[in-house]
Amino acid sequence: MKKDLRSQNWFGKKGKDGFIYRAWMKNQGIPDYEFRGKPVIGICNTWSELTPCNAHFKELAEAVKRGVIEAGGLPLEFPVMSLGETLIKPTAMLYRNLASMDVEESIRANPLDGVVLMCGCDKTTPSLVMGACSVDIPTIVVSGGAMLTGKFRNQDIGTSDLWRFSEDVRSGIMSEEELNMAEAGMCRSRGHCAVMGTASSMACMVEALGLSLPGNAAIPAVDANRKVLAQLSGKRIVEMVREDLKLSDLLTRYAFENAIRVNAAIGGSTNFVIHLLAIAGRIGVPLTLEDMDIFSRNIPLIANIQPSGKYFMEDFYYAGGLPAVMKQIENHLHTDCLTANGKKLSENIQKTKSWNNDVIAPVDQPVNKRSGIVVLKGNLCENGSVIKPSAASPHLMKHTGKAVVFENIEDYKARINDPLLEADENSVLVLKNAGPKGYPGMPEVGNMGLPTKLLARGITDMVRISDGRMSGTGFGTVVLHVSPEAAENGTFSLIENGDMIELDVEKRVLNLLVGEAELDRRKVNRAAFRNPFTRGYARLYVDHVEQADKGADFDFLKGGSGSDVSRDSH
Structure with a gap:
């Protein structure tokens, strides 16, 4: 071990204090030896039946636990606020910063040596990463994966088609009955949107930043390999604790530049901009809106995926996923960046290739020369x-x-x-x-x-x-x-x-x-704007949210407070 386990400040104490911390945990049937020097791994779970994209996370968390146990760690699952884009009003983005505070304080306040972030629907990924950055202990991301490609009248469909269907109904080309038929075929399995929407873009973002195992971004939610990756991630986070490999070791300026270039190559969401800026602000890496343009220039679109292309995330996985994209644009990336598996990016993509050039095109024969943000x-x-x-x-x-x-x-x-x-x-x-x-x-x-x-x-x-x-x-x-x-x-x-x-x-x-x-x-x-809210979170949000060009984080959340707990209650 490079340093003492953080969890031993709870479970390693003697007398009354140690008694209190251990005894109440034992009511879950945990043997005493589990508290004697094992790395304690928090599984930060955004499962919720109100977040359909993350509804399979209970099962996925069990795979993570198997990996943690296999590596000699103690897995402890905990819930945080879950942001389901499809249901939350007025918008899930209103609560991104709140969820990040939930994550930050949950990690810091508890006896955790490392954490696995279980992310899926759009805002769950940036909120969890933002919160974890402000604590900065060993962390790895497991994304939930995209759903299977939708089907309607022998055609592949995804969420991007919803906008086309809506306009077709408004213009009289499509009937309400036909729209209902398409609705029944859209979401055929567990998982987030089947296109390169914000959820998939966020999964690609964390992989490009080096915060997940290679291949994490594209495995479909219902593919058995998603569980395999989850178990391997559980195993790996224990090793990361022993290596003391933290987010601040991975999230360098070069890692952010890589993520911007990768987002250009895949035709990623514009929401990438606002979330990456917020994450950079939490980990303390200077990043500006202009950087989004500077580092995506000269990167062509090579992932032929809706809404900028033709195919779907399922096809993207079969064609080689994000490692294949990064291999294609290797000359534009900082390949000496360290990643969550302890290897450099160059090692992770060394043997990868595109298995379908129509889905992941060669960089010299791109889908579109216009790309990026x-x-x-x-x-x-x-x-x-x-x-x-x-x-x-x-x-x-x-x-x-x-x-x-x-x-x-x-x-x-x-x-x-x-x-x-x-x-x-x-x-x-x-x-x-x-x-x-x-x-x-x-x-x-x-x-x-x-x-x-x-x-x-x-x-x-x-x-x-x-x-x-x-x-x-x-x-x-x-x-x-x-x-x-x-x-x-x-x-x-x-x-x-x-x-x-x-x-x-x-x-x-x-x-x-x-x-x-x-x-x-x-x-x-011009009438001056006044905060219409007199109480609660909405008032806090309007009073403290920064503008879009700075990531729309709260002005008081920039940087982090680290992992130390300021007071001991016992």
Whole structure:
């Protein structure tokens, strides 16, 4: 052992103090010898029947426990707040920081030497990693895996198709009965979304950062190999404790640069940006919004997976998974980065290859030369905004049009289907007050559905701009994460119907073409934002959440407090 086990500050004590800590644990039928110097491994479980993507985690945790026991550790499972994207209102993102606090304090307050983070649905991964970073003990991630590919009328379908189905119903191409049939075939097994949505992007993120065993990201939830990986992860975390291999040893600046490049190559979610920035802030690695653009440039899209491509996560696994992608872009990566299995990235990908070039393409024959996350700047988004080129329409990447402004999501819902709405295919749809403070929680509403009257004419995409987010399963020419948000009184709050907006993705420009004098006049009449909440978590959130360009974490949670417990209660 490189140092004494942290858990012995509880279980190794003599007299009354040790008696109290051990005796009550023994009511679970744990023999005395389990407390005598064995590494205690916490299994941080986000299982919940309210989080369908994580509903198989009870069984998966048992596989982790087998590995911990096999390696000579004592596994102790504990629950933390679970964030199910599909059910939680107003948005799971509102509670990401709360869940991270739950994780941080649960780890620090308990006799744990190492921890296995069981992550699945979108926000469970960043919240668990953020919380664990603030404690910084040996940690490994086990993702839940994607569900099997959906089926509808002999076609493969996934969550990204939901947006197409919705527009087809609105335009009369698809009936409600047909939509119900598609619904029945969408979610055929346990697991998270079957496309490269945010959940899969987060699983790829942790593997690219080196926080999981190789191959973790792509194994389907119901594949037996998911349990094998979970058991091996349980075994490995005990070894990590003995090696004192902590998150701060793995999460170097180079590891973050790798993750950005990998996200570009797979066509990962725009939500990757906001979560990676928050994780960097917790572990103390300087990372900026601009880094997302800098390090994803010149990385082509090589993973042909919806929503930026054709295939699904199940196909991605069969084709070689994330190690095969990293092998293809090896020359762009820092391959000497250390990973959770104790090996360098170069060792992990040395013998990997793509088994299907249509799913994981060679880097010199990419699916799309446009990839990554582009960071836009201009007077409309002084601190930045983002767009995902691989999911956008080429003809709209340079565009100037009149703004059609919705002051909030309720305004949008009330007017979008109005046949008298003054909008055509050249218009720019603008949604305000969907940011961290303004909503609050920054919902995934940025990829607004198009006006019904334009859908009827066959229009399938328009430029859309929002201070909110977009589901990783979504697509379109959508500008997101505008910072400062409308509630922070940036220029974005001043846009009015008919204003001309200029978008030039190649030049990284997003401007409101309104003179300074007119903007100054509008500022005088602008109502100041006030926190509408008088109590509880929502008040705390609005008072302390930072803007999107900084990761939307709480201002008081940057960095960490370490693993020491300040007071001993006995």
